[in-house]
Amino acid sequence: xxxxxxxxxRFDGFVVGAANRLAATAARAxxxxxxxxxxxxxxxxxxxLGKTHLLMAIGHAAQAINPALTVEYVTLDDFVEAxxxxxxxxxxxAYRRGFAEADxxxxxxxxxxxxxxxxxxxxxxxxxxxxxxxxxxVLTSDRPPAEIExxxxxxxxxxxxxxxxxxxxxxxETRVAILRRKAEERRAQFAPGVLDAVAAxxxxxxxxxxxxxxxxxxxxxxxxxxxxxxxxxxxxxVRTIAxxxxxxxxxxxxxxxxxxxxxxxxxxxxxxLEAVPDEFGAFLSEVADTLTRQVEGWRQRVEEAxxxxxxxxxxxxxxxxxxxxxxxxxxxxxxxxxxxxxxxLQALETEAGALAEDLAADPVxxxxxxxxxxxxxxxxxxxxxxxxxxxxxIWVFDDLVESAGNRVALRSARDAAAQPGAVYNPLVILxxxxxGKTHLLxxxxxxxxxxPGAVVACLSAQDFTDELIEAIARDRVGPWRARxxxxxxxxxxxxxxxxxxxxxxxxxxxxxxxxxxxxAQLVFTxxxxxxxxxxxxxxxxxxxxxxxxxxxxxPEREVRQAVVERLLxxxxxxxxxxxxxxxxxxxxxxxxxxQALVQRIEAAADARHAEPDVALAREVLEGAAPKPVRxxxxxxxxxxxxxxxxxxxxxxxxxxxxxxxxxxxxR
Amino acid sequence: MSLxxxxxxxxxxxxxxxxPGRSGKTTNLQYIYGRVPExxxxxxxxxxxxxxxxxxxxxxPIDLGxxxxxxxxxxxxxxPGQVYYNATRKLVLQGADGVVFVGDxxxxxxxxxxxxxxxxxxxxLAQGVDIRQLPVxxxxxxxxxxxxxxxxxxxxxxxxxxxxxxxxxxxCLHGHGVFETLKGISELVLQRLAAGSSAx
Numbered sequence: 001x002x003x004x005x006x007x008x009x010r011f012d013g014f015v016v017g018a019a020n021r022l023a024a025t026a027a028r029a030x031x032x033x034x035x036x037x038x039x040x041x042x043x044x045x046x047x048x049l050g051k052t053h054l055l056m057a058i059g060h061a062a063q064a065i066n067p068a069l070t071v072e073y074v075t076l077d078d079f080v081e082a083x084x085x086x087x088x089x090x091x092x093x094a095y096r097r098g099f100a101e102a103d104x105x106x107x108x109x110x111x112x113x114x115x116x117x118x119x120x121x122x123x124x125x126x127x128x129x130x131x132x133x134x135x136x137x138v139l140t141s142d143r144p145p146a147e148i149e150x151x152x153x154x155x156x157x158x159x160x161x162x163x164x165x166x167x168x169x170x171x172x173e174t175r176v177a178i179l180r181r182k183a184e185e186r187r188a189q190f191a192p193g194v195l196d197a198v199a200a201x202x203x204x205x206x207x208x209x210x211x212x213x214x215x216x217x218x219x220x221x222x223x224x225x226x227x228x229x230x231x232x233x234x235x236x237x238v239r240t241i242a243x244x245x246x247x248x249x250x251x252x253x254x255x256x257x258x259x260x261x262x263x264x265x266x267x268x269x270x271x272x273l274e275a276v277p278d279e280f281g282a283f284l285s286e287v288a289d290t291l292t293r294q295v296e297g298w299r300q301r302v303e304e305a306x307x308x309x310x311x312x313x314x315x316x317x318x319x320x321x322x323x324x325x326x327x328x329x330x331x332x333x334x335x336x337x338x339x340x341x342x343x344x345l346q347a348l349e350t351e352a353g354a355l356a357e358d359l360a361a362d363p364v365x366x367x368x369x370x371x372x373x374x375x376x377x378x379x380x381x382x383x384x385x386x387x388x389x390x391x392x393x394i395w396v397f398d399d400l401v402e403s404a405g406n407r408v409a410l411r412s413a414r415d416a417a418a419q420p421g422a423v424y425n426p427l428v429i430l431x432x433x434x435x436g437k438t439h440l441l442x443x444x445x446x447x448x449x450x451x452p453g454a455v456v457a458c459l460s461a462q463d464f465t466d467e468l469i470e471a472i473a474r475d476r477v478g479p480w481r482a483r484x485x486x487x488x489x490x491x492x493x494x495x496x497x498x499x500x501x502x503x504x505x506x507x508x509x510x511x512x513x514x515x516x517x518x519x520a521q522l523v524f525t526x527x528x529x530x531x532x533x534x535x536x537x538x539x540x541x542x543x544x545x546x547x548x549x550x551x552x553x554x555p556e557r558e559v560r561q562a563v564v565e566r567l568l569x570x571x572x573x574x575x576x577x578x579x580x581x582x583x584x585x586x587x588x589x590x591x592x593x594x595q596a597l598v599q600r601i602e603a604a605a606d607a608r609h610a611e612p613d614v615a616l617a618r619e620v621l622e623g624a625a626p627k628p629v630r631x632x633x634x635x636x637x638x639x640x641x642x643x644x645x646x647x648x649x650x651x652x653x654x655x656x657x658x659x660x661x662x663x664x665x666x667r
Numbered sequence: 668m669s670l671x672x673x674x675x676x677x678x679x680x681x682x683x684x685x686x687p688g689r690s691g692k693t694t695n696l697q698y699i700y701g702r703v704p705e706x707x708x709x710x711x712x713x714x715x716x717x718x719x720x721x722x723x724x725x726x727x728p729i730d731l732g733x734x735x736x737x738x739x740x741x742x743x744x745x746x747p748g749q750v751y752y753n754a755t756r757k758l759v760l761q762g763a764d765g766v767v768f769v770g771d772x773x774x775x776x777x778x779x780x781x782x783x784x785x786x787x788x789x790x791x792l793a794q795g796v797d798i799r800q801l802p803v804x805x806x807x808x809x810x811x812x813x814x815x816x817x818x819x820x821x822x823x824x825x826x827x828x829x830x831x832x833x834x835x836x837x838x839c840l841h842g843h844g845v846f847e848t849l850k851g852i853s854e855l856v857l858q859r860l861a862a863g864s865s866a867x
Contacts, residue, residue: 327673327736
């Protein structure tokens with residue numbers, strides 16, 4: 001259980017005088033290089049002389065020099081209590097380790113270690129561990145180690161082995177300096193001589209001095225005229241001055257001088273300060289004192305809130321303004337409002353983080369005065385993560401014709417779609433141009449899309465790159481990533497196109513890992529095995545190869561037949577079986593080539609206002625009708641005439657059923 | 668009533684002296700009035716019957732000046748103690764920041780004290796105020812009377828102050844305990860200023 005360092009206790013608020021110079025110097029040395037100069041550093045002083053202030057100042061200064069430093073501040077009582085709790089919860093060792101691993105341990109009020117043998121043993125172990133590891137420990141006590149009753153001899157020796165130093169009561173000059181500093185902090189102004197007079201009183205504890213000053217501040221605040229020195233002493237109810245006070249206490253000329261001088265009521269003292277009991281004056285003083293404490297309490301709470309939220313990275317301009325303006329609105333409401341805004345920012349940040357991790361790091365989520373900006377930022381982010389491009393609905397699985405060659409690919413695709421992310425992940429479909437990879441990819445996508453709540457992204461690698469480029473140009477890479485990271489299935493067509501595009505491959509690699517980790521189905525098509533593509537990163541290629549790679553071959557006859565029949569059937573009432581067979585019998589490297597074939601026949605038929613038949617097909621595809629002599633001669637045509645090629649395609653591919661003809665000629 | 672107005676930088680504390688009839692509530696205010704410098708007190712409004720019994724209520728505004736940047740005012744009220752003025756008591760009690768219960772130390776007035784205390788609790792409850800949440804102090808007046816006629820503050824604490832709030836023996840006629848009581852209730856009321864400021 002560690003306590004946060006009070007923001008008020010820093011070196012710049014610590015008034016250094018002869019009585020504490022050595023302690024302050026040692027403390028600064030420790031703060032500047034913890035664990036190397038005085039370890040352990042033991043500071044002792046009577047209560048109210050600034051031990052805790054100095055201890056926390058060390059922590060602040062050390063952290064300012066090295067923000068990564070782990071600083072733990074704890075009072076001995078809290079240390080013991082938390083240790084007992086930790087032991088009770090079976091966490092004793094973790095608790096010990098937590099302290100022993102601190103770079104700087106600040107332990108306050110160790111005099112309470114008296115008669116606590118177990119605590120002393122823990123402390124001894126801690127000091128040993130920290131010294132061995134070169135970590136700094138600073139202890140404070142209200143008495144020197146040797147005077148701490150029943151202190152373990154070993155612990156005493158360890159402590160004495162470092163630097164033991166005391167803070168004495170402040171001398172007169174230091175007291176004046178302290179009072180002036182505190183008065184400045186409270187923005188209070190006193191008549192000349194008042195603070196000197198207070199410093200001259202027999203108050204040698206800084207805490208008492210500050211208490212006296214508070215009382216004066218409060219009393220003067222309600223008075224009509226500023227207090228003079230004599231009135232100040234009367235307000236404080238002190239009728240003697242300190243033995244070490246200077247002989248002259250200006251500026252009241254009527255006041256007596258010298259030690260133990262009895263103070264006369266001041267000449268200008270109002271009736272309320274005369275010997276007759278001034279009940280109202282005393283009442284007023286107490287009320288003012290109480291109220292001042294409350295107002296100081298507000299200030300302190302706001303200061304603490306500032307320190308707390310700043311430490312968490314939030315901007316605290318609103319609270320700082322509240323302090324500067326002297327609480328012009330209810331601090332409780334202001335703090336509650338601030339906390340509400342921080343909580344709202346945290347909620348927005350969480351949502352942004354769910355969209356894209358890097359969005360959550362945006363500074364807009366750290367300014368409670370700009371919640372609207374954060375909301376607007378998130379709204380834009382949400383827009384940026386509109387649904388990814390879905391598969392095209394026209395590509396359905398039922399249109400695919402299963403053949404011996406594509407059976408593995410089609411069945412794997414069905415299985416992958418039936419159990420997304422579970423069986424073949426990733427599924428990589430290889431095949432040449434026009435063999436139906438895109439059709440199969442979108443068909444898988446449509447199957448996946450049928451599942452309730454499914455978000456399926458199906459796009460070409462070129463579109464993927466284009467989107468990325470646009471996102472970079474608009475500084476929207478985060479939302480763009482988020483758009484794809486929330487899908488259940490990611491299907492990328494023509495993956496070979498990412499080759500040589502480093503940033504696309506980088507994003508694809510990250511997306512791949514993210515989706516795979518989240519059980520999303522991944523399907524890729526590629527013209528070639530990725531590993532064989534130049535410019536395709538190995539890490540990506542190996543991941544694709546790690547799933548199932550299937551080949552989609554050139555369409556076989558039954559596939560071609562089905563395609564031709566479907567195309568003709570879509571156009572004409574009755575499909576000419578002979579024509580369909582003729583067209584299906586022509587070799588084609590791709591479904592796309594079959595489609596082109598059918599379209600040519602249909603166009604020719606349209607030109608003649610007739611329905612297509614085999615004769616027309618032969619004429620269109622082979623030029624003129626075949627001459628019998630050619631068939632009888634057995635001379636094979638090369639498809640080349642004097643005028644060059646008859647057809648844009650190599651004429652051998654236009655021969656009707658080349659295989660049969662070859663067999664016939666062979667016979 | 669809002670205790671602190673941060674916009675106008677004003678603090679206003681309404682303190683009500685409550686108790687049975689003739690217990691010394693008005694005497695408390697009169698004594699305070701006599702001790703407050705003229706420039707700091709408003710006119711004391713006191714509506715009394717011919718026999719000096721409070722008919723309506725006493726009101727004493729006190730201006731404490733600017734404290735830590737806040738113009739601070741105390742408004743002291745008394746309620747009529749007689750049973751039949753309950754409507755007035757309810758009215759005066761509204762928005763009270765603190766209550767001084769002025770008990771009569773005379774043994775023969777014990778039942779009146781109990782009855783008035785019950786009445787205080789009922790009236791507060793009727794306004795939705797839990798007496799446990801409101802700053803309350805007890806003042807046992809007339810401690811100057813012969814011992815055999817009165818209960819001591821300790822005895823009265825045992826009998827009435829079962830919640831253990833702060834209590835003061837007093838002789839309001841001569842001013843003993845008057846300002847101590849006022850200080851006591853003021854401190855409790857002012858401490859509440861910070862009670863709601865622990866949100867962060």
